[in-house]
Amino acid sequence: MNKVITISREYGAGGHTIGKRVAQELGIEIYDRDIVRETAKASGFELELVEQEGEETSRTSYFLKSLVTGSVHYHDPQDAIHDVQRAIILKFAQQGPCVILGRCADEILRDSGIETLNVFIHADDLHRAVRISEKTGVTNATELQRMIAKKDASRQNYYTHYTGKKWGDSHNYDLTLDSGALGDDLCVKLIVEAACSIE
Amino acid sequence: MNKVITISREYGAGGHTIGKRVAQELGIEIYDRDIVRETAKASGFELELVEQEGEETSRTSYFLKSLVTGSVHYHDPQDAIHDVQRAIILKFAQQGPCVILGRCADEILRDSGIETLNVFIHADDLHRAVRISEKTGVTNATELQRMIAKKDASRQNYYTHYTGKKWGDSHNYDLTLDSGALGDDLCVKLIVEAACSIE
Numbered sequence: 001m002n003k004v005i006t007i008s009r010e011y012g013a014g015g016h017t018i019g020k021r022v023a024q025e026l027g028i029e030i031y032d033r034d035i036v037r038e039t040a041k042a043s044g045f046e047l048e049l050v051e052q053e054g055e056e057t058s059r060t061s062y063f064l065k066s067l068v069t070g071s072v073h074y075h076d077p078q079d080a081i082h083d084v085q086r087a088i089i090l091k092f093a094q095q096g097p098c099v100i101l102g103r104c105a106d107e108i109l110r111d112s113g114i115e116t117l118n119v120f121i122h123a124d125d126l127h128r129a130v131r132i133s134e135k136t137g138v139t140n141a142t143e144l145q146r147m148i149a150k151k152d153a154s155r156q157n158y159y160t161h162y163t164g165k166k167w168g169d170s171h172n173y174d175l176t177l178d179s180g181a182l183g184d185d186l187c188v189k190l191i192v193e194a195a196c197s198i199e
Numbered sequence: 200m201n202k203v204i205t206i207s208r209e210y211g212a213g214g215h216t217i218g219k220r221v222a223q224e225l226g227i228e229i230y231d232r233d234i235v236r237e238t239a240k241a242s243g244f245e246l247e248l249v250e251q252e253g254e255e256t257s258r259t260s261y262f263l264k265s266l267v268t269g270s271v272h273y274h275d276p277q278d279a280i281h282d283v284q285r286a287i288i289l290k291f292a293q294q295g296p297c298v299i300l301g302r303c304a305d306e307i308l309r310d311s312g313i314e315t316l317n318v319f320i321h322a323d324d325l326h327r328a329v330r331i332s333e334k335t336g337v338t339n340a341t342e343l344q345r346m347i348a349k350k351d352a353s354r355q356n357y358y359t360h361y362t363g364k365k366w367g368d369s370h371n372y373d374l375t376l377d378s379g380a381l382g383d384d385l386c387v388k389l390i391v392e393a394a395c396s397i398e
Contacts, residue, residue, distance in 0.1 A: 120369055122369055122370055168368065168369050168370060169367065169368060169369065170319055170321055170367050170368065170369040170372070170375035170377075171321055171367060171377075173369070173375070173377070174376070174377045174380045174381055175374075175375070175376060175377070175381070175389075176369035176372070176374070176375040177373070177374060178369075178370075178372070178373045178374070181373045181397065182373055182374070182393060182396075182397055183397065185396075186392075186393060186396045186397060189392065189396070190374075190389050190392060190393060193385075193388065193389060193392065194381060194385060194389060197381075197384075197385045197388070198380065198381055198382065198385060
């Protein structure tokens, strides 16, 4: 297996858990928080800011930034973070087979010459709510629904802003999986199978 | 394996070939042209009309129909064909495990209580053009591109009209596969694996 596996995932769809198991089965690295740490180190931005701006964009945040800076595209910390993060993702990918979570890695590596398997993991709101509840301790259904909607919107905005494509459109991925319908075990199995089989 | 496998597919992405191999491996029926024949028989419409209207809707055809009938939704032969076809698809699905190609079968069976695995197969234009060329004998690149664009638009319109959803959006399917990137063998393997593994 000589692929870089990129996993884009909806919040609460189990992408991290599934990605970690795929990496374990294949004996390769998985990059998620490491990307945040390395980007913060290389850019000089605070870890919290990189975490906040490195994968999500709220419309409000864009609007406020445009009021402050006069332009959302010029001197926007998010653009600077995206550029550094892009370089970090390329560096990790060039080191050899690995799993990279989110952060437009599919698009960043698209014309890099590096062999990739691009995966998107989604699930219905019920499965996501249960998983988020387990992780965060939040048990209020309305609050869980609000968290899902907010994360969906901000990750969608980020992806579309930096790739010009629609997040979750099957055409952007080699493989998309509904982890709610298929279950984690099968998702891991199918990703490993695909990664090991394609030339 | 007790599932009905629905396969939605882009023109030239190999959905029929892959579906046929999946059905063979699982020893189950595949319904494609049979749906057309049964729908024609049950509705009294000509086979050619059912074939033409049973899966595709061109914007032009809608516009012309609306001029003629005053409404695209009332007394439209396509609506009548869709209703009969829906009943035929439900009948086939109720008979037991099978593969059903296209025709919004994913959406038709969604709340039917029948266990399904919903798959969408797509591919890039280059892979599709090669496959369509092999099948039709057309070798002119512009013509192949035009055929792809036309079929995409008319199948998209049909799906959106009858389901209210976006064709090819990963959220509508348990599994989507890029047959160009993964290859037919792997697509067959992953679908069979998924169909046999989910409870």
